[in-house]
Amino acid sequence: MAVPQRQWGVTPSISWTPPNDVDIANNEALIEELKRQGNYELPSETEKKTALLQNLQRIAIEFVKQVCRRKNLPQATIDAAGGKIFTYGSYRLGAYASGSDIDTLVVAPKHVSREDFFNHMPTILEQMLPKGAIEEMKPVPEAHVPIIKLIISGTDIDLNFTRLAIPSVPLNLDCKDTNLLRGLDDRELRALNGPRVADELLELVPQKKTFRTALRAIKLWAQRRAIYGNIAGYPGGVAWGMLVVRVCQLYPQATGSLIIEKFFRIIGGWSWPQPIILKEAEDNSLQARVWNPKIYPGDRYHLMPIITPAYPAMCATHNIGPSTKKVIIHELERGAEIMDKIHTGRLQWNALFSKHTFFTKDYRYYLSVISGSRTKDAQSSWSGFVESKVRLLVQSLENQGSIAIARLFNKGFAREHRYKNEEDVHAMMGGELQFQAANVKTETTDNINDPLHHATAQGNADATNTLSGEPMAAASGTEHLSFFTTTYYIGVELSPDATKKLDVSEQSRDWKDQQCRQGGYKDGQNYLNITPTRSYDLPLDVFAHGEERPTKAKKKIMKKTIPTGQKRDHLNAELEVWRGS
16 A cells, blocks of 8 residues: 655655565565464454444443433533543554453543442443353452453453543544643543553554554564563563554555564664654643653653653653663564574574573573462452562662673462461472462463452552451361462573672662562561572473473583682672572
């Protein structure tokens, strides 16, 4: 499809050359590989989601009407009140895989409050959806962005809420209208930002189909290489999407496959911290805080700034630290090398999507950050809170001169255990797995269906409302109790000049004490510990089928003494950390 020759971004395009036969063939091969990887859903799934969203739209209008009636508003006001469902995230961008969730936002007029949303929406959902359609519904009212987590007929739905300072929300409301931001508080602004950014991205890209193909591939690559997720200090889905948009702007007529090839070259060679900007900044009388390192000192510390195009402009990658920046750049360079081989026929597309080697060969030393609780409810919020704060421990470790890289794996490992006494609890919090429940599979935190954990991990929930409850018996008639842990792994690479004994006990102790003073921590109910782990001691459940755990290297017998002052192999340094209880 021909694209109008205009400037699509903040700079002119690099090339307007249309694709040739080779480009088209490469693009078709890419799409076939993405289908093999399960990156496209069946038409029946798409139709099912479309019908579900139509139902949610009817429910949103009825919800607004019922709230207005309860407040005895005039009938004319009720009839005009409206209400609208917006989608955002991967679903709105059109780059979602089979089984993916849908991020939705209920936008209501000024008469409807957050309290109304949580007091009445669950009941209306149950009344208006087919009987049995709601498989799970968990409101999270403490969230900064109010949310109800739903599973409706097998589809995961995140139902968020915001209201606008206007009396009517018609179906043709355009959320990109900046005037809608007037009178909104921070929560309302954050909620509306999701669909506003998604809509802007789709308007800023020359060819939506090309963009979606390329974004599917880049997201799959980032997920497989474990460099995906804002909480762990990597770009999230929207940030990766903005990077793809920028490359599409530079090559408006390219195929998806060519965009990916250019992506690794351009983004991999980017002069950070020069920001990625998709459009010129808007002048606006709202005077909201926008990303500007000339005005705000904190913005100057962003290492890889990617700026959202919707007003107010924000940095989507403020969590990236020195270690994750090094890892991302390394992966971009690796991706460029693979793309060169794919382009010349030496490799196929599946090589780009090979799995990470975080546990199998990347590091010899790890720190295991273990959060634990005596009940599942307590662990939901506590583990989510700890997940949101592990990045701060990484920052502290990065300031230790002997550490070259401290890389947090982007998923935690949730385990269930059976215990009898406090000695067992101490052992479990030290990383021992002999008490792990044999009939309960270890789950990664991206796969667990736990709304409170996810909301807390994203910084959305008030963890001081941690549920406690009574310790759970493993089974009726037994003396064993259940205990729940979630472990986050930090891979540690030592500097060449690292000292013989690396001591990070101070950083570990300070971080642990800080987390236990907040986050709803309850002594005797919640636990937190940091323990060193060698690669050959990693639990088997962190390895996928077919992967092998590293083995302990045999000690070499030195035939001669190393002269004083000679540079030694830094990988032989001892990693010592404080073993807290």
